[in-house]
Amino acid sequence: MKVTWRLAPPLRSPPRAAIMDSCLFQLIPQDLFVDTVESNNSLASALTCLFANTEDSTARLSPPLVLEAHRFKDHLSAKFEWDLTLTDEGEWDEVGEVGELIVYPLKSGRGVKVTEAEATRYGLAVDLMEDRSFVAAYPSNVLRGKFDSGMFDLTLTLDGSMVTLRCRQGKEEEEKEEVHFDLQDVMKEGKVVEIPDYRYDVKGYDCGDEAAAWLTKVTQATRKGENVRLVYNGDLMRNRRPETVLKLNMHKTYTYRFYKPSDRVTYAESAAYMLASETSLADLNERLLKKVTLDWFRPNLVVRGVRRAYDEDDWAYVRIGDVVLRRVKPCTKHVFKYVDPETGEKSTNQEDRVLRKTLISSRKIKGPKSLEYYFKYTPVFGVHLGIDSCGKVRVGDKVEVARVSSNPRWEL
Incomplete structure (x- = not known):
């Protein structure tokens, strides 16, 4: 299937003043046009075609005008988080x-194979089981499989709001093989923790002492003597x-x-x-x-x-x-x-x-x-x-x- 876009005619006499007056957008409340692009309305279409025309080499526009258009586009993208790029996927x-769909609820943990899922802005999700929505962390950094290989033995699953965290059978035969807790209790407690990781600062809801004690025991082979906390994203890392x-x-x-x-x-x-x-x-x-x-x-x-x-x-x-x-x-x-x-x-x-x-x-x-x-x-x-x-x-x-x-x- 061929996808064809109809563009406005090339801009031979471009509206220079309109672009230069982009500072007027500074006066627009940020929530006024929040759904403009998602709604695909006339304003979004007009702006998209405008910027596509300024990027068209056949339009023979002056370099200063093209530069101003790029700045205008970047400003709109930064202020309103709009994507005003004309996408022509062409031939499909x-x-x-x-063949497979895999959700990794726990960062660096084992995957959970599913038969269907929602493809969301943040990754695959099945109800509350969202991709990389939990993380195990020391006070100073996040546990990652390439440095803490014991993470590959852990599986986190959700049934409704009930969370089950399992360790690979035989990893710690003397210890409890799994731990359970209710995510609603975690959110009700509302204990927020912040971890200054070397890649990015982590924020989330602490999942409680029982999960932390269990994680600390089953990961002790990689980093002895440090407490490990289980942290849930909730809505704290959505941006x-x-x-x-x-x-x-x-x-x-x-x-x-x-x-x-x-x-x-x-x-x-x-x-x-x-x-x-x-x-x-x-x-x-x-x-x-x-x-x-x-x-x-x-x-x-x-x-x-x-x-x-x-x-x-x-x-x-x-x-x-x-x-x-x-x-x-x-x-x-x-x-x-x-x-x-x-x-x-x-x-x-x-x-x-x-x-x-x-x-x-x-x-x-x-x-x-x-x-x-x-x-x-x-x-x-x-x-x-x-x-x-x-x-x-x-x-x-x-x-x-x-x-x-x-x-x-x-x-x-």
Whole structure:
């Protein structure tokens, strides 16, 4: 299906005064036009076409005017969190179907496979079970699987408001295998904690002493003598934006340009979604002596039936029913200190090196010249996605994509 947008005629005599008078928007109450873009009304359409025309190289506009238009657009995006980018996904190519949906309620904990879920602004959700909505933390930082591998033994599930936290069978045979608590009690208690993590400050509702004591016991093998608290997002981290800037070295950074002002995460870091394909995993395993599963890479969306391995590198947009997802960056894996999801055994340093080297040599990632050296030595598997249109997704749903190769504007 070809998507065609009708643009206004190129601006030969652009309304310079209108753009220069953008300071008048400073006087508009922020909540007056809060639903303008979401409602797709005439104002949103007119502004979107205006900015599309100023970015059209055939319009022959003066550079100062184009600069003013960009500033005006940035101002509106910052003030009202509007996304005024004209998106033309072009040709949709059916590539397969949804093979698995995985929610990770506990950051760095084990995933929970579901047959259907809501694709929300913050990730997959099934009722109160939202992706990365809980985090385990010491007083000084968050526990992450790549540094605290014991997190991979933990599973958090919800039945209504009842939370169950389990440890992998046999991890601590002498200790209680699971703990339960009611999320309504947590919210009623309303004890807010803040953790000054090295990546970002964490805020949330403390889930109580029983959960904390249990977590402290089952994670003692990695950091002895420190108390671990379980923290729930609630509504305290809803305005957090993903990390969009890549630090290449002490003096150089790169900003990924396909993030939008509307993108949000709770306790995730780079994006609300990660997608991978079964075909890419099969290709990787053909190159490895010790086979791995997709659980090693922790995707939310697994696509089945893709014809070519690593085809997802070429997907600018992904459409599943009413849901439209947008590629923001490749999913990079800097550190491999993984635990076999089936056995709970740690991979050896040699296995980590082999996996890393194999991923790097599997294919060349296309990107800007400034990232050539970075991708040459950084393993990549899967893609990180933001969301443009929310809705329900189900295992078995058709997956369609718009390709980067069909439109140079979508290249990293």
